[in-house]
Amino acid sequence: MKNMKPMTRALWLLLFGLLAGYGVGLGLDLLVGGRVNFTASIAGLFSLLIGVALFFLGLVGYRTIARAIVWQIAGTLGGALFVTAIRALMGLKAISPPFLFVEPAWVFGGLTGVICFLLGHGVVDDWIKMARGIEVPECRADAPGWQKYYSPSLDHKVIGVQYIITALILLVLGGSFALIFRTELASSGLQFLTTNFKLFNQNGLQFYNTLMSLHGMIMIVSILLGIAGLMNYLVPLLIGAHDMAFPRLNAFSFWIAPPAAVLLLASLILGGFDTGWTGYPPLSAKAPIGMQMFFLGVFVAGWSSILGALNLIATVVRMRAKGMVAFRMPIFVWASIATSLIALTATQLIGLSFQLVMFQRLFGMGFFDPAKGGNPILFQHLFWFYSHPAVYVFILPGLGIVSELLPVFVRKPLFGYKWIAMSSLAIALVGFFVWAHHMFTSGMNEYLRVPFMYSTLLVAVPTGVKFFSWVATLWKGKITTPTPMLFVLGAIVVFLMGGLSGPPNATVSTDLHLHDTYWIVGHFHDTLFGGFVFPFFAALYYWFPKATGRRMNEKLGKLHFWLMTPSFLVLSLGMMRIGLLGMRRRIGDYDPLQGFDATHLVLTIAGFAIALSILIFIVNLVISLKRGEPAAGNLWNSRSPEWQAPSPLPAHNYDTPFEVVGEPYDYGLPGSKYVEFAKK
């Protein structure tokens, strides 16, 4: 074992852990349930956890992330056993099939597991020392090489990369969930997710529901981590700061996300749940234990979002370079501020709403139980107060990327800089007053419908400002189309479709027909691809050389774009088409007489084509990391400060501070300058 490469050793240990964990779980399940169940939840959970733990043990040894996962497993079991013991002493049901522990034990165990992950990882060590009055150094050097990416590094660039890699892993995971249920949908009738299908104590129909629900939430967490990664990596560079305002909090914000992801995955295994990503009671008050793991996972992930946003706002307010007044900040910084204001405040309410349902399940508290005088609609208000503004959290940084990159590849000033800066804030602000448009059919008070309709339609105004700016910027520009620019243009087209399909949902009369149809699914996939996925890839292709000193392969990049874009357009337009014709969302089967079979088959093929394009991207990423064409200088001929310094940048970024002396986007104006670096 000693002579192997770490990755080979890790993969062997992964295989061994999966099998060993499966065996252990199977045995435990046999002990409790009294019969052999090869698809038992416990077997799946132990297999996954021990597999992942051994994988990281093989990769980095018993420290940082490996120790964290071992501690999380121990903490989960410890917490669950603690509650189980108390229940046993009280004479309550303690150990029972099918999930070994009962629900309160799993919830408590999940929580202690997260805390133990953080303790085991070492990301809170400094804070514990500080609380005990022990001096800790302001900053510390990272472990050399790739080990730093598993450790609680304080460097915002390392943390940014950690975020982005985690986001990509979750993107692949959530995408593969979609492929599974998309395959089931390819023709009418149930093909493989039938009632005979058994996995993790779910039959095929339940498993469909779980996959569909988790696809939503895993993608949302992936997007949140993706934008956090971009903001973490870019904002300090763009404003000339040496790091984020609170580096320890920054590391904490990232490292609280992986245990949350583990909890979300555990929800799939522990019986799943069938509410969709929204988790509405009363259904969510009755769903299996998986529901609780889902709520807990989202709750913990929410803290990552909140604390990251806090850090970002403090960084931008306090650490800008000399001369960078508000209206000379890059557009991406404006967008990050707008997004962070929402994430900082509104996220608390999804946390609260999920927490209330958790307590309703655990303690019988009747917040949303009409039989106890509770109000299920209240949940929807609390939930959407976050979850609508959240979509602006997802798209605003992406739209910022579009505005950021467009002038670089058009060689013209960005049209209407101030308007576009303010439009991000306007979207964020208006976004707080539109939530009930998700509830037109919910049975809420009818007089709320019209005000929420108008406030929602109002969002189109600042969004329109962005489009006018982009079109005017493109107008008569010297357009070049390397891969990042292709994705920028793709983002504009796709987001336009997402935007145009929005007003019909905002208008009460049409929404009553469109609510809960595939039209909605098509609409939000358009906005999220246009607002996040395309700009995210544009940003990765664009700043990859900054992070690594090498550029990504152009040919593979273009192949990625030209495969993904048409496939995606087919997918979203097809979804909208069958939605208008009456295809309901969130169901595993449909009537063949509706005539959707052909369209669904095309959608499934398009889905797999998108997956293939993502695979090409990942291959490109891995290859370019080692063998990409070296690109240390100002590859894109940008005015932005980070490109005036060599790639990759060292810890604490710039050798000498810079001063802002001009406008950020005056491309093509001779003699104009944005930043000036101090002489050494």
Added chain:
Amino acid sequence: MTHTQDKSSALAQGLTVFIFLAVLTALEFGIALLVNSVVLLALVALVKAGLVVYYYMRIYKLNQEEHEEGRDSYAYKTGTSRLGLWLFLLSDSFVFGGLLISRFNLLGLTRPHLNQFLGLAVTSVLLISSFFMNRAETSIAHGDQKGFLNGTLITMILGVFFVAGVVGLEWQLAQVEQIFASGDSAGAIFYMMTGMHAFHVLTGVILLFTVWNKGRKGLYSAGKHWGVEAATVYWHFVDVVWIFFYPALYLIGALR
């Protein structure tokens, strides 16, 4: 007004604010007894919260300029930390705001049958703790280690009393009144609001303990005491939350 005061006038200011808060609390109780006007109660609560936020939490410090001392100075970094703390409190206040809205959604203008004497008692305990917290911070800002340690210790003890009063007594007495967590939604929201608040008081006590412990080792001085300030502001924030929760649970509306 000037914010650089000598110690005795700073302590006097803390006392004056405390007296105002006490009178307003009594007024609040009187309003509930005599006219039970929601608008008046909300107004009094807002005035109380405003007094605490300005004079005890010193929100105006956010506006201070520390630029002349350079970005690596302790003063500038403290300013950044202060902004971070206030952003956290802004975020946290959305939880409590959500709970308040849920309370009015579920109960409307009715309130559960709670022990009024106990409610007033725990409210007073928290109010007095804020007074001592203010004394502790004022003391360390003027280099008085002993006053700071004593003030923190008293605050901590009062905080423990508050939690004991709410969780240990009030929750038991409420069950005598047939208010159960698993009963109707009124019970649920009562336990949720008091429980969430008590959890915050408890974290505040833990924060105060670490500050007190570090203070015993002499790690704070008149010039460097950001830890004390942070714990103080957090403690007062928890007090502000109770300023709204107390009338919402005990005073507003008719008995159910």
